[in-house]
Amino acid sequence: MEETIAVLGGGAWGTALAVSALRGGHRVKLWARDRALADEISQHRTNRRYLGEVRLPEGIAASDSLAETLRDASIVLSVVPAQATRSVLAEAAGDMPDGVPVVLCAKGIEQKTGKLVSQLAAETLPDTPLAALSGPSFAADVARGLPTAVTVASEDGDLAHDLAERLSAPAFRCYSTDDLIGVEAGGALKNVLAIAVGAAAGAELGASARAALVTRGFVELRRLGVALGGHADTLMGLSGLGDLILTCSSEKSRNFTYGATLGRGQSPEGLKLAEGVATANIAAELADRYDIDTPIIDATVSLLEGEHSVRELVASLMARPVKPEDHI
Ligand SMILES: NC(=O)C1=CN([C@@H]2O[C@H](COP(=O)(O)OP(=O)(O)OC[C@H]3O[C@@H](n4cnc5c(N)ncnc54)[C@H](OP(=O)(O)O)[C@@H]3O)[C@@H](O)[C@H]2O)C=CC1
Ligand SMILES: O=C(CO)COP(=O)(O)O
Numbered sequence: 001m002e003e004t005i006a007v008l009g010g011g012a013w014g015t016a017l018a019v020s021a022l023r024g025g026h027r028v029k030l031w032a033r034d035r036a037l038a039d040e041i042s043q044h045r046t047n048r049r050y051l052g053e054v055r056l057p058e059g060i061a062a063s064d065s066l067a068e069t070l071r072d073a074s075i076v077l078s079v080v081p082a083q084a085t086r087s088v089l090a091e092a093a094g095d096m097p098d099g100v101p102v103v104l105c106a107k108g109i110e111q112k113t114g115k116l117v118s119q120l121a122a123e124t125l126p127d128t129p130l131a132a133l134s135g136p137s138f139a140a141d142v143a144r145g146l147p148t149a150v151t152v153a154s155e156d157g158d159l160a161h162d163l164a165e166r167l168s169a170p171a172f173r174c175y176s177t178d179d180l181i182g183v184e185a186g187g188a189l190k191n192v193l194a195i196a197v198g199a200a201a202g203a204e205l206g207a208s209a210r211a212a213l214v215t216r217g218f219v220e221l222r223r224l225g226v227a228l229g230g231h232a233d234t235l236m237g238l239s240g241l242g243d244l245i246l247t248c249s250s251e252k253s254r255n256f257t258y259g260a261t262l263g264r265g266q267s268p269e270g271l272k273l274a275e276g277v278a279t280a281n282i283a284a285e286l287a288d289r290y291d292i293d294t295p296i297i298d299a300t301v302s303l304l305e306g307e308h309s310v311r312e313l314v315a316s317l318m319a320r321p322v323k324p325e326d327h328i
Pocket of ligand 1: 080
């Protein structure tokens with residue numbers, strides 16, 4: 001059934017999701033705060049700043065007006081960075097159509113509150129049905145129509161399933177779950193670990209070290225994800241293990257690239273958005289609050305704060321007391 005999907009955010013992921021929704025047979029409107037970018041997407045069918053030379057299909061109605069974008073929408077996708085989501089949803093609240101679900105697509109934890117994106121959205125839009133979309137999915141792959149699978153989560157499992165059906169497209173397969181927290185925790189925490197693994201790659205510590213960091217990092221992701229209220233099984237899925245594998249193994253990941261840059265001893269200035277940078281510190285704080293051991297996340301914070309080099313941090317991880325191999 002054709003419907004109108006409103007995408008808030010004209011970056012790489014917002015544009016890619018808009019393209020996927022078009023391919024799914026829907027009308028698509030997109031909001032970008034920068035009018036020049038909205039015009040480029042609508043009129044020139046490119047988004048050079050965020051998606052390079054990818055040619056966009058005809059039909060994305062982009063605008064810098066939230067009211068215009070939200071009018072007649074039957075699904076809203078929120079696709080601005082996690083730290084900007086509260087202010088964008090607050091600005092959009094007055095124009096949000098009644099009862100229309102908002103699908104949160106950012107991967108992060110709000111720095112100043114420690115809230116997952118759905119938790120801050122529930123404060124801003126208390127009467128709106130909320131869901132999250134997450135999983136291993138590079139915007140450039142989705143925009144090019146390469147096959148991708150993600151998970152749509154909502155505490156209302158029927159809504160999650162319904163949205164998964166409506167957002168699926170020929171090359172974009174959506175699964176569904178009612179474990180909203182698990183899906184969001186997986187998406188947010190894998191970014192921090194991708195920085196750690198990228199740093200090891202940049203410092204040329206070898207493939208064995210990378211595999212160890214991914215595996216032991218995944219234990220931390222599951223520990224913290226469960227403490228936040230997610231299910232351990234969810235974190236074995238697309239928005240957990242799946243996304244960790246993707247972002248820890250590819251230079252296409254901005255978080256991996258950010259870590260690799262630090263690992264080479266270079267300045268990250270001017271790099272693209274890496275959500276793990278904003279999430280690392282608050283993730284470590286939450287682990288502390290729940291009394292959870294997260295040495296790799298803590299080391300990533302220390303690296304980001306410039307306290308120690310990758311080699312020093314890895315040496316101190318290696319020097320920890322020998323213990324049984326726990327899996328969560
Ligand atoms: N790129 C990817 O492959 C994927 C990204 N994601 C997640 O999606 C989210 C968005 O990422 P992505 O689109 O890639 O990021 P980009 O950096 O490509 O784009 C961010 C977009 O958000 C806008 N924006 C930033 N801050 C604000 C603000 N305060 N108010 C309004 N608009 C703002 C930017 O506008 P402006 O240009 O005006 O600054 C830009 O349009 C992130 O949480 C990311 O982790 C999830 C899956 C895949
Ligand atoms: O979330 C992503 C892939 O699933 C995108 O990863 P980066 O933000 O690290 O590029």
